Every structure is written in C-alpha cells, then in structure tokens.
Amino acid sequence: xxxxxxxxxxIGSLRxxxxxxxxxxxxxxxxxxxxxxxxxxxxxxxLYNQDYDDMTxxxxxxxRAQLKAADAVLIVTPEHNRTMPAALKNVVDIAPRPHGxxxxxxxxxxxVTASPSTYGGRSSGLDVRKSMQMLSAQMMISPEVYLGxxxxxxxxDGSVSERTQKFLQKFVDExxxxxxxxxx
Ligand SMILES: Cc1cc2nc3c(=O)[nH]c(=O)nc-3n(C[C@H](O)[C@H](O)[C@H](O)COP(=O)(O)O)c2cc1C
Numbered sequence: 001x002x003x004x005x006x007x008x009x010x011i012g013s014l015r016x017x018x019x020x021x022x023x024x025x026x027x028x029x030x031x032x033x034x035x036x037x038x039x040x041x042x043x044x045x046x047l048y049n050q051d052y053d054d055m056t057x058x059x060x061x062x063x064r065a066q067l068k069a070a071d072a073v074l075i076v077t078p079e080h081n082r083t084m085p086a087a088l089k090n091v092v093d094i095a096p097r098p099h100g101x102x103x104x105x106x107x108x109x110x111x112v113t114a115s116p117s118t119y120g121g122r123s124s125g126l127d128v129r130k131s132m133q134m135l136s137a138q139m140m141i142s143p144e145v146y147l148g149x150x151x152x153x154x155x156x157d158g159s160v161s162e163r164t165q166k167f168l169q170k171f172v173d174e175x176x177x178x179x180x181x182x183x184x
Pocket of ligand 1: 013014015017018019020021077078079080081082083114115116117119120121
C-alpha cells in the first residue's frame with residue numbers, strides 16, 4: 001500500500017434515494033482509512049458521441065482524469081431493463097476514448113449490484129464484467145455480489161442490516177486485498 005492508494009467509486013443510480021448508494025456508503029465505511037475513496041460524478045456527463053473524440057469536454061476530461069488516477073474502481077449499480085443503467089454505460093464508453101487512450105486498460109475494477117427483485121441486478125453486474133473484459137480491465141472475479149431483495153437488507157433508517165453487513169464483509173476484505181492494501 002502507498003499513502004496515495006485510492007478507489008474511484010461509481011454509483012450507477014442517479015436517484016437521490018438510491019438503495020445502491022446506501023450499500024455503497026456502507027461498503028466505503030468498512031474500507032480502511034488508509035485507502036481514499038472518492039466518488040466519480042456521472043450525472044453531468046453528456047451522452048457519449050464519437051464526434052466528441054476530437055473535442056475537449058470538461059466533464060469528460062474530469063472523469064477520465066479521476067479514473068486514470070485511481071488504483072481501482074468500485075462500481076455499485078442497479079439493473080435497468082436487464083443491463084447496466086444508461087448513466088453507467090455512458091461513463092464506461094467515455095473512459096476508453098479517444099481510441100488508444102483508454103483509462104480502463106489494466107484498471108482494477110470491482111462491481112456490486114443491488115435490486116429489490118430476486119436476482120439482485122445480476123444481469124447488470126455480468127454486463128459490467130463483459131464490458132470490462134473487452135476493455136482489458138482487471139476485474140475482481142470473486143466474490144460475486146448481486147444483492148437480491150435488497151430493500152429487505154435495509155433497516156428503516158436506511159442502514160444496512162446486520163445480516164447483510166456480515167455478507168458484505170468478505171467482499172470488503174477481498175476488495176482491500178485486490179486494491180493492494182497491505183495494512184502497512
Ligand atoms: C427504468 C428501470 C428499469 C428497471 N429494470 C430493472 C431490471 O431489469 N431488473 C431489476 O432487478 N430491477 C429493475 N428496476 C428496478 C430497480 O432495481 C429499482 O428501481 C432499484 O431501486 C434501482 O436502484 P436504486 O434504488 O439504486 O436507484 C428498474 C427500474 C427502472 C427505473
């Protein structure tokens with residue numbers, strides 16, 4: 001671990017009351033202070049257009065720089081219509097452009113999905129993995145975390161239930177190891 005070890009957090013939901021944000025906040029709260037986590041704002045990114053490859057779009061430059069500087073990227077996302085939400089796909093598409101300047105190449109990436117439904121947004125998580133494989137990112141393979149019936153895993157105050165906290169611990173431990181925190 002270096003003093004500058006850092007994770008860029010992307011939350012695939014733009015809505016204020018996002019359950020994925022709540023799980024992301026819990027996961028981040030369990031990451032040691034020695035690893036800095038900063039959220040990548042994806043809400044203001046214009047929809048990707050290849051014509052922009054020849055232009056300087058400030059918000060694009062901001063996210064590319066933030067992702068490039070990160071030791072790893074943690075994506076916590078819902079599923080929209082059996083795949084990742086458009087806002088998340090947008091940043092997935094913006095970050096490897098212009099061609100030859102991809103910030104995803106070799107990047108460590110971990111994904112968690114959550115949904116009130118039975119399957120926990122698994123198709124969204126698998127599609128993130130599929131895109132990251134094509135982009136030559138270094139995906140954290142396991143544990144796979146697709147939180148089903150996720151609203152049941154939140155207490156009335158929005159905090160994560162004790163049972164799900166225990167379930168997420170293995171993911172947090174593996175993520176810290178994956179990012180390269182030696183605890184030194
Ligand atoms: C446009 C749209 C499409 C959705 N499609 C799916 C889906 O394919 N699978 C699923 O499990 N939930 C789906 N949902 C329900 C979401 O899982 C649910 O709204 C969830 O709370 C979204 O996550 P968030 O609270 O973090 O925004 C969809 C919701 C919306 C608004």
